[in-house]
Amino acid sequence: MSSKTFEGNYFEDFKMGQILRHATPRTITTGDVSLYSALYGMRFALQSSDEFARNVGYAGNGGLESAPVDDLLAFHVVFGKTVPDISINAVANLGYADCRFLLPVYPGDTLRAVSTVIGLKENSNGKTGNVYVRTEGVNQLGEPVLEYVRWVMINKRTPSPAESAPEAVLPDLPEAVRLEDLTIPEGLSYVTYESSLAGSDYMWEDYAVGEKISHVDGMTIEAADHMLATRLYQNTAKVHFNLHAMKEGRLGERIVYGGHVISLARALSFNGLSNAQTVLAINAGRHVNPCIAGDTVYAWSEVLDKAEVPGRDDLGALRVRLVALKDRTPEGFPYKTPEGKYDPAVLLDLDIWLLLPRRMA
Amino acid sequence: MSSKTFEGNYFEDFKMGQILRHATPRTITTGDVSLYSALYGMRFALQSSDEFARNVGYAGNGGLESAPVDDLLAFHVVFGKTVPDISINAVANLGYADCRFLLPVYPGDTLRAVSTVIGLKENSNGKTGNVYVRTEGVNQLGEPVLEYVRWVMINKRTPSPAESAPEAVLPDLPEAVRLEDLTIPEGLSYVTYESSLAGSDYMWEDYAVGEKISHVDGMTIEAADHMLATRLYQNTAKVHFNLHAMKEGRLGERIVYGGHVISLARALSFNGLSNAQTVLAINAGRHVNPCIAGDTVYAWSEVLDKAEVPGRDDLGALRVRLVALKDRTPEGFPYKTPEGKYDPAVLLDLDIWLLLPRRMA
Amino acid sequence: MSSKTFEGNYFEDFKMGQILRHATPRTITTGDVSLYSALYGMRFALQSSDEFARNVGYAGNGGLESAPVDDLLAFHVVFGKTVPDISINAVANLGYADCRFLLPVYPGDTLRAVSTVIGLKENSNGKTGNVYVRTEGVNQLGEPVLEYVRWVMINKRTPSPAESAPEAVLPDLPEAVRLEDLTIPEGLSYVTYESSLAGSDYMWEDYAVGEKISHVDGMTIEAADHMLATRLYQNTAKVHFNLHAMKEGRLGERIVYGGHVISLARALSFNGLSNAQTVLAINAGRHVNPCIAGDTVYAWSEVLDKAEVPGRDDLGALRVRLVALKDRTPEGFPYKTPEGKYDPAVLLDLDIWLLLPRRMA
Structure with missing residues (x-):
């Protein structure tokens, strides 16, 4: 088999502080928004209507479309990029924490993702270890649009006795994002909010x-x-x-x-x-x-x-x-x-x- | 259970002349058009090709895209908005009448829907009643793009003996839309129609x-x-x-x-x-x-x-x-x-x- | 049954040199690109990111979007148009040859297709024949964007003894497209190629x-x-x-x-x-x-x-x-x-x- 096939990283491949720049930048379009609609039946007015979004202060991208895409669509696109490098050999996706949405994402924005290894803990069975990464989604202007921590249990390439495991390093994660760390989108005002449109x-x-x-x-x-x-x-x-x-x-x-x-x-x-x-x-x-x-x-x-x-x-x-x-x-x-x-x-x-x-x- | 969950209207909730402004305005995009294509395999040239549409006089939206969306796509989007208010407790969707397409809908248009109760008839079983509504779909400029009447059989919240039923009011509906009520899109001319492209x-x-x-x-x-x-x-x-x-x-x-x-x-x-x-x-x-x-x-x-x-x-x-x-x-x-x-x-x-x-x- | 239904062409309907202008021109949009993504999980950077495409010299369409659509999406759209005329009565799709991609296709481009019959060979059973066509996909400016040869086995309308078959004409097809016939997209330069983004x-x-x-x-x-x-x-x-x-x-x-x-x-x-x-x-x-x-x-x-x-x-x-x-x-x-x-x-x-x-x- 050709070595050109990437089989993903195993537990041993991750190092504390390691930075992974994930492949395939992706331009989000109104096509993605339509599919997201069709997949989930989303009905929130803000992501459904350019008019509604404009009316509460969303500026849009290049003046053409004003509705931001669903926060979770942006999350999934960023998350998707990390899979080949982080979790292709994962046994389990253990959890998320400290995920903050920092900037609206509009159709036309191009997202890429960068992860940093912030925690490593080999499991006592010697077969798997837990990897903690902080991932940042970045738009075409280099601005962070969201970030989150997740941790996954990943197979070791070579199972080894647990006694040989290096010391565990666990990140310090907030139980919940603090209020002062929440970002209200710039320009957003609900003074003119129309609840009859929102339902x-x-x-x-x-x-x-x-x-x-x-x-x-x-x-x-x-x-x-x-x-x-x-x-x-x-x-x-x-x-x-x-x-x-x-x-x-x-x-x-x-x-x-x-x-x-x-x-x-x-x-x-x-x-x-x-x-x-x-x-x-x-x-x-x-x-x-x-x-x-x-x-x-x-x-x-x-x-x-x-x-x-x-x-x-x-x-x-x-x-x-x-x-x-x-x-x-x-x-x-x-x-x-x-x-x-x-x-x-x-x-x-x-x-x-x-x-x-x-x-x- | 929190009362914040909307369980929909029952027959008793509808009154003659009542106006329902339905939630979630929705901006139609070329993404919706692609999905509509993929769902039905539509092959009419007018909605498939910006060139074809321009050639027969469709002006497009903001000068960028010219093909109107399928009439039925606009219909379904308007219809969808009415479901939570009108037919979520429906036993049966009984019929449509007097549906007229009034203006082309283009990608970029934002549609909302308003319904008026135009008929009510309790059924003799005391358990259900028929509700007639006239629904109008409106674009972001407040222009009506389509309207239609439909009637549905809806459960009563509290079944009651039929003798207590109020007098039925039935709308006067045309057997078919009259010729003079049909709207030919403004600017449309088939003088330059290319039937070889249309198939x-x-x-x-x-x-x-x-x-x-x-x-x-x-x-x-x-x-x-x-x-x-x-x-x-x-x-x-x-x-x-x-x-x-x-x-x-x-x-x-x-x-x-x-x-x-x-x-x-x-x-x-x-x-x-x-x-x-x-x-x-x-x-x-x-x-x-x-x-x-x-x-x-x-x-x-x-x-x-x-x-x-x-x-x-x-x-x-x-x-x-x-x-x-x-x-x-x-x-x-x-x-x-x-x-x-x-x-x-x-x-x-x-x-x-x-x-x-x-x-x- | 009304004769207005088109039942497709049979072997006898094809003549050497015949030109078929296929119906339904189609404007490609970012909605199609999103669906293509969702259907196959395509991850090539060039078609995923407007930024990446611009950086290697793709000019886009009207200055708005820069990423070309997947070559095979363009191929399928062109191919689809030929089906009602060429292969609706086909028994088998026998092969492709000499398919060349000539111009990038961008969202906003409108494609149509024209085929020429370049080979005919009745089979000895008298029931079917092979038809060879060269199909060209053309954009709204009349520029060819791709072309290919395919051949299909098609039913005869009236099976007839094989001895009455006309002489077979087979096209001369290259075993592979020659290097000098490959088209490198104009303006493309991989001097600034970023392999870390490409993966x-x-x-x-x-x-x-x-x-x-x-x-x-x-x-x-x-x-x-x-x-x-x-x-x-x-x-x-x-x-x-x-x-x-x-x-x-x-x-x-x-x-x-x-x-x-x-x-x-x-x-x-x-x-x-x-x-x-x-x-x-x-x-x-x-x-x-x-x-x-x-x-x-x-x-x-x-x-x-x-x-x-x-x-x-x-x-x-x-x-x-x-x-x-x-x-x-x-x-x-x-x-x-x-x-x-x-x-x-x-x-x-x-x-x-x-x-x-x-x-x-």
């Missing part, structure tokens, strides 16, 4: 900490759906695409890219959180169970915290736990057992900061 | 009232296809998406959005009606049977009427019955039994006005 | 004639995938779409458009040929076995030849055999038996010229 009169003031919201609807995933999405993000992880190989595995099927479930849950959350137009941060995220084609995804939310934005009376931040379920309706809010184990129906446990308009005086 | 030499003159056309080809619907389409239109009706819920139902499957079948039938009608570049009106429409993934759709047409357009010798209108079938080839033109009941293979019975070029002197 | 350091110099490359990954085809693709190309061949008809056939399923397999193989070849940004020519191509939904496609390549481009030290051409397999991993490079018969796993045998950057002095 709901529930503003920031109307949500109470501890409140739970059932998002009612379920969406069944087809194999074509999740593969179209994952290829759109240029994410190459073989577990998503190769039935010939995966049918021999435990699930007998291709595993749905976890980000696909995140976007589905976010789309479902429109019914109950219609005015939560943007995601400011992903504080923490975990894919609790694998998802395959044929699964029906439901979602519910719990308000974890509320925060005023200093100097602003037109908008406020809401910290929400967004939980995705599989083949189980959300009205009972299934989450964890008294012993702290996840209910088997839980697919995703995501902790996010959302930005909402406030009710103007 | 057929059959002009308005060549069609005879009573003529039936078999559109030959069949297209099988996949679950991913119809869900991608329906999400693209931001249509949220749960019956289209949730297998977990629907597998317990009579069909054991998600029901295909009726508009998907309309677009498929229209695309199939290209073979036989290649020069029918635009739909001027939907006179009447009825989804006769439900359609699910795996069904193969065929179509046939019958010419019901022909009309000259006053003052124009370059184009004429053709009234056509477009019938979609399921798993049955169209050459026998299956339609109704002698007793007037639909053949079980019929999915759709659509009565439309089409605009065709005339053979120039 | 690999392997340049033209690094490939040796006879070298074989396993492209490792497999991609499973879903019915929705290949039908979305084939409709996007406005290819109407019924064998791809109609399960109702095809389930009675030998395969019991719709056949995947051969071009879909070509694009999948090309996308898979990124891992091993990341810097082969453009296809200059298809020397020869053959669909060895049919492919249906559920098949997992793998690919391998063999370097057949290398050529310097006169006067250029920034780029060179590589002649590669690209082989697609079905449900068989590529590491053993399955191809032909010692007797010269194809291994049953082989789907596609494609011989192409690729353009790669050279390592600058």
